[in-house]
Amino acid sequence: MNLRRIGAAFASVVLLMSPLGGCADGDDGVTDTRADKGLPVIGDAVRYDPNHLANGGRPITLQYWSWHGADEDPVIAMIDDYRRIHPNVTIEPVTVGWYDYWTKLPIALRGGSGPALFAIQNAYDASIRPNAADYAIDVRDLERDYTTADVHVQDGAVKYIDSVIDTGNIYYNKRIWREAGLTETDIPKTWDEFRRVAQRLTVYEDGSSGEDGARMAQAGFVINAISYALFYGALNYQQGELLFKDDGVTPNYDNPVTAGNMRFVKDLYDRYHVGSLALSENCVRTFGLGKAAMTYGWGWYEDSFTRYYPDLDYGIFPTPVPSADETPFAYDRYNGQATPGINTHASTEQQAVAQDFVRYLLADDDYIRKCVDANNAFPAKRSLADDPQILAKPVMKAIAPRVERLIWPGPMPDAMDSDARKAFENVFYNDMPIAQALERTQRTMVSDLRSSGFRSAESRYRFYAERREHQQ
Template sequence: MNLKKVCSAAIATVSILSFAACGSGNTGTGTTDTNADKGLDVMGQTIQYDPNHLVNNGKPIQLEYWSWGSKGVDPVYAMIEKYQEIYPNVTIKPVNVAWDDYWTKLPLALKGKNGPALFNVHNSCDSLIRPYAADYDIDTAALEADYSTADVHEDDNGKVKYIDSVISTGSIYYNKTLWSEAGLTDDDIPTTWDEFIKVAQKLTKTDGGKMTQAGFNFNGDAYSAIYQGLNYQKGELLFSADGKKANYDNATTKENMQFLQDLYNKYKVGSVDFGNDYTQSFGNGQTAMIYAWGHMGGTLKEKYPDIDYGVFATPTFTKDTPFAYDRYNGESTPGVNGNQTKEQQAVAQDFIKFILANDDYIRVAAAELNSFPAKVSLQKDEDILSNPIMAALQPRVDRLIWPGPAPATVETSGKAAFENVFQNGMSIDKALKEAQSQMDTDMKSSDFQSMESKYAFYDEHK
């Protein structure tokens, strides 16, 4: 699913639909709470939350929380249960809305007075919810101290409407069984692309000239993600200096497209004819290595539980520290409805402080979403780092860059260029030129502004 494409379609839909909101009443079904002293410890580091108080003066109140996720996928559900245990007068009712409907129904609901007080956010759909979302009632300096990526979500006034709870980026997933059969050990895990090629060749099998096992496979949607990381490794930005135009047709993209083509055509570690879905190929044990993000852990657990896999950090072109190892994206904390009543907003803001100060929220998010904690105090936590995905990301987290909620064309047009070169025989020069032209057309009326300049090592780009 292309999240940004869905969001773009939703923007058009919202503009022509009339408003019809679901209700979110102020009167809750809980009991009156008269016990301010809960006997609980203050939680948190810089952002602190003292649970020993009355919420809504102890009077019953009911809020809604909208999400496309469900319990076991969205960590907010678990925190709602914990919050309600502490404050029996508060009822937060989860409302599940299918993703395909969410970005149409949510903005309409938020425009009125009866929309959900709390709602799940995906940063790719920022423009749909920003007009209605309230600023967090939390000191920005405290957010920056506790959450390593908070600053990229600050507006010109230094306020945020959501931040990252956890972040994800690309890594190399490898089949441990095939790795062992090839005589490889942990000592063979590559750190450079040259080393990677040699390992991939050992993991590739052919029979009578026909490939039966790919050493590395990026067929399908993988290119649109991996090319961004490769460009960043060489110091090439995804967008122009003013942050408004895509930067795709350049020497670095050409060089990296040739590198990927050489993996198939020169080094013979994979093939464009070896299936069109790298995930399925890996899950079926036909491909030894793939490049994928944290969600792959959940996919393998759900669809291919028998695959014994490991994860290692994506190689770089040299042993030197690159400009950035890769792009990252964050899973967002909930938004607060700025059009709800003062009472509803006050409880919603209290809930936000509760989860941001509470380490349990980040632990649940990291486990359920296979993503790395944005909370600084948990970035070296032993339990979290026992997950191989987390362990691979930990040494690199400071050198990951977020370009902002990039327009969908950056991925879709990039994928089209890949298909034109690998499947249609088009020259790399022509494919890149066509993709750049499409990106320019698609972004002509966009108000997108890149966040690359907020990257700590921005001045090192080429």
């Protein structure tokens, strides 16, 4: 789930509707007669040779729909570069607000009036897949270049892959850390160490331990329903517990591992007094204001801190694990930022140009670099995994050693995360017993996913066979 999209819900809607979203093939415009551009072929396994005429050099206009504007969408940022190579091709970006996007796009695609190119969020895979064309790129080349391409292969083809991948980390306030007498050598590697550090970083108004009901002035760690929906997956995966049962269809929420991990999180608040509900409503804000020493978050947190709390002095460290002496089944789940989709209902000419543009993107490292910057997420492209400029970013440095041990559950419908949030709220706010909350949430998840057509990708994980070894 890419939570940065929430901000896009408030973006202005710039919907340039026309009878054909892809526009007519015979648009007036520049005719390109120079096939040999004198430019080098780019790419490794996926290669792009710019020395050809797109659409035979004839003018053509396509639309690209996205819920982001030009300053946030790397695809839009690459359009001008592509047009400098192929001046006869016009790609018009169209911004549609997030909540309208997933209503209007499927209707437009099915009705034949949709854009030739469109942004994808993989939680909506089921609604776009029937209307998306297969990439005209050999999947073996994609797999050679992109570490996670294989999980997107269906029937020998892909409709999109990941440009970058995001996962969870622990953010910590460096000022609070120093004031508590801690150094980088105190960064916790296990959850037991994490709990002890969180206790040390917690401050109450009267200097007490909090057991007397004193008001918490500074939390050692904060978590809320939104972050829990991601956090519990990390805790479960570390112990070899999948989010879905062996059939790949049935949610696997109500189990002893989820219960134990919910108890662990609840104990942080109720037994060890490192957080309070009053400080947990908005974890980004609480952490940004210096009212919390640590919080769990994905890469998009850093975008919020940079934008709204530019003076915040913070660091990032990898999510702890149960044991420092044992490599976990997986450190956490990840999710990818999808590459553009191609409208299978667009004209033959439009699809050909769209395929050419997508190949250009996937061959060009600059596109992936822009995706890294825009999403604060790790490059899925192998050639950039060890790039010094990228690894200089704190989030990338934290993710790099763990990247092979991150697991993708598949394009999960948003209902899964929403249901997990409700479980957290029931336990933390409604004092519902953990067993009851998990049983209720399990039933809801099963009901919500029954007609979704979703099938887990967990069995494609490289270390899938190890899961039984890690189960306690």
